[in-house]
Amino acid sequence: MRVLVCVKRVPAPGARINITDDGQAVDAAHLGFTVSPHEECGVEECVQLVERHGGEATVLTLGPVEAEEQLRYAASLGVQHAVLLSADTTQWDPQRTASAIADAIETLEAEDGAFDLILFGNESADTGGFQVGIRVAHKLERPIVNAIKGIDLDLDNSKVTARREIDGGREIYELPTPAILGVKEGLNLPRYPTMKGRLASKKVEIKVLEAEGDEGQQSRVTLLQPPEQVSNTVKIGEGVEAAPAIVDLLDELGVLS
Amino acid sequence: MSDILILCEHDRGSIEPSTLEALTFARGAFEGDDLHVLVCGEVDDLAPLGEYGATAVIVAEHDMLRDFSPETWGQVLAQQIDDMSPEVVLACGTSRGNEVLAQAAARLDMPFVANVNEVADDFADDDETEVTRVQWGGSLLERAGLEADTKIISVTHHAVEPVSAEGEEAPSSTFEPEIDELYARSIVIDREIAEAGVTLSTAPVVVGGGRAVGSADAFAPLEELAELLGGRVGCSRAVTNNGWRPHSDQVGQTGTRIAPELYIANGISGAIQHWVGAMASKKILAINTDPDANMVTKADYCVIGDLHDIIPAVIEEVKKRS
Numbered sequence: 001m002r003v004l005v006c007v008k009r010v011p012a013p014g015a016r017i018n019i020t021d022d023g024q025a026v027d028a029a030h031l032g033f034t035v036s037p038h039e040e041c042g043v044e045e046c047v048q049l050v051e052r053h054g055g056e057a058t059v060l061t062l063g064p065v066e067a068e069e070q071l072r073y074a075a076s077l078g079v080q081h082a083v084l085l086s087a088d089t090t091q092w093d094p095q096r097t098a099s100a101i102a103d104a105i106e107t108l109e110a111e112d113g114a115f116d117l118i119l120f121g122n123e124s125a126d127t128g129g130f131q132v133g134i135r136v137a138h139k140l141e142r143p144i145v146n147a148i149k150g151i152d153l154d155l156d157n158s159k160v161t162a163r164r165e166i167d168g169g170r171e172i173y174e175l176p177t178p179a180i181l182g183v184k185e186g187l188n189l190p191r192y193p194t195m196k197g198r199l200a201s202k203k204v205e206i207k208v209l210e211a212e213g214d215e216g217q218q219s220r221v222t223l224l225q226p227p228e229q230v231s232n233t234v235k236i237g238e239g240v241e242a243a244p245a246i247v248d249l250l251d252e253l254g255v256l257s
Numbered sequence: 258m259s260d261i262l263i264l265c266e267h268d269r270g271s272i273e274p275s276t277l278e279a280l281t282f283a284r285g286a287f288e289g290d291d292l293h294v295l296v297c298g299e300v301d302d303l304a305p306l307g308e309y310g311a312t313a314v315i316v317a318e319h320d321m322l323r324d325f326s327p328e329t330w331g332q333v334l335a336q337q338i339d340d341m342s343p344e345v346v347l348a349c350g351t352s353r354g355n356e357v358l359a360q361a362a363a364r365l366d367m368p369f370v371a372n373v374n375e376v377a378d379d380f381a382d383d384d385e386t387e388v389t390r391v392q393w394g395g396s397l398l399e400r401a402g403l404e405a406d407t408k409i410i411s412v413t414h415h416a417v418e419p420v421s422a423e424g425e426e427a428p429s430s431t432f433e434p435e436i437d438e439l440y441a442r443s444i445v446i447d448r449e450i451a452e453a454g455v456t457l458s459t460a461p462v463v464v465g466g467g468r469a470v471g472s473a474d475a476f477a478p479l480e481e482l483a484e485l486l487g488g489r490v491g492c493s494r495a496v497t498n499n500g501w502r503p504h505s506d507q508v509g510q511t512g513t514r515i516a517p518e519l520y521i522a523n524g525i526s527g528a529i530q531h532w533v534g535a536m537a538s539k540k541i542l543a544i545n546t547d548p549d550a551n552m553v554t555k556a557d558y559c560v561i562g563d564l565h566d567i568i569p570a571v572i573e574e575v576k577k578r579s
Binding site: 014026038098126139143145146147165167168182216219221223224226243245253255 | 372393403446451507519530536
């Protein structure tokens, strides 16, 4: 079995996101980097699929050379192969991103065979375009369903059962493999890397491909802060003595049943 | 006069409120233009579409549209775009809305801009124009340029309240689209129905807990308070990452977006990830030992102190009064 997970390097913001002076990017000077939460679950799922079915997992990212950090993190959790599609993607739009990733997947599959399953995050934490996985699936002529929070891969029958959470329940899909899924956080609980995993990840060879991609039709003019929500917090008390005042407030707001 | 094509989101025949959000947005942004609504499969009652401003309804009828599939809906929408060459294609930015627009855009190799709050003047008629859209789940905005004759955009979910235009029933027509049989592969095959009762997204009160709660067991008083108030327990990402609560309880950008009458945030620092899921709450009460925590400074009300002491005292007080 061969599985692939595509991840994106994004800043890990705290309580506020600042913008660079030119308005083109998030000011990450004092921030760490991570992968989008949905994709963390995608990485974990690939590792679990290999534990269950054997075979190999590959992680791929498109971005600057610094994204090697995110590839090594995935490797420290148990992913065997890592691919960096190297490009300065600051001005890339979703169409171009998808076309470069689809090209790269075709190259990887021509060398080592098709991936039974490819996972994308449902949307990236930063730009949130909601479309790269779908465009890649269309170029590769494979089925894709988004918002997936449960996966059962049946290799014998070449199919994957996928569960999607909707308000008040779940939808069940059954796709023939090779297939692609857009996954969401909650799919699993990602593990933390072990010391052994960290050491092993340093030795994983990173395959570097140059990314081109066909130019898209969307561009960034500038990033903006949303209008500040002014809040004059009313302090209603301190410690246990505040309990009656809290219940008065519940009453006042009409939520005391 | 421009043609605006709006995707009707429905679940096995019942129209979703998100469709009415898209229509309300379209009425404001594209005043005087023709608002065509595309319905994939049968809908029980088409009247709300006209009532909310649709000028025409187009119903695609096909056996393969018996239930939702991102691929069949995407193909039908792509076909309709091809036939009509509308200036704008629009849906609400829900899970399905964004997915189907992306499916159609991929097929036509057209750009698609997700989660737009605002469009430029003359947006429909300019083939080089701009939108304002959300990033980071709503904590940041982006002004984006778009170069296209047909502009495919989704409207941020909950950015507009659906408002009736008190319109007449719109004239409707039907057509049979061509759908590749191959796409039967992504039609919903089954459903699991969750337990009945109030859900996190509909609860009138949410009692939230953060890292400071300390353990899975320590959520018991929060559970008790939530039950007393007819609400639900929510939590931050730190809590689910520690395995103290299931992910379905998580409030935030990658969890559930809540909009209760009151959100009681206990021991939650208020990172961006959590805040964007909680900010639609009508009122927020933060209980925290740190008076400078982001959640405290953004809340409507605060109590400074340890939730482990305060919550049991509140429970006692509520019981005393009932």
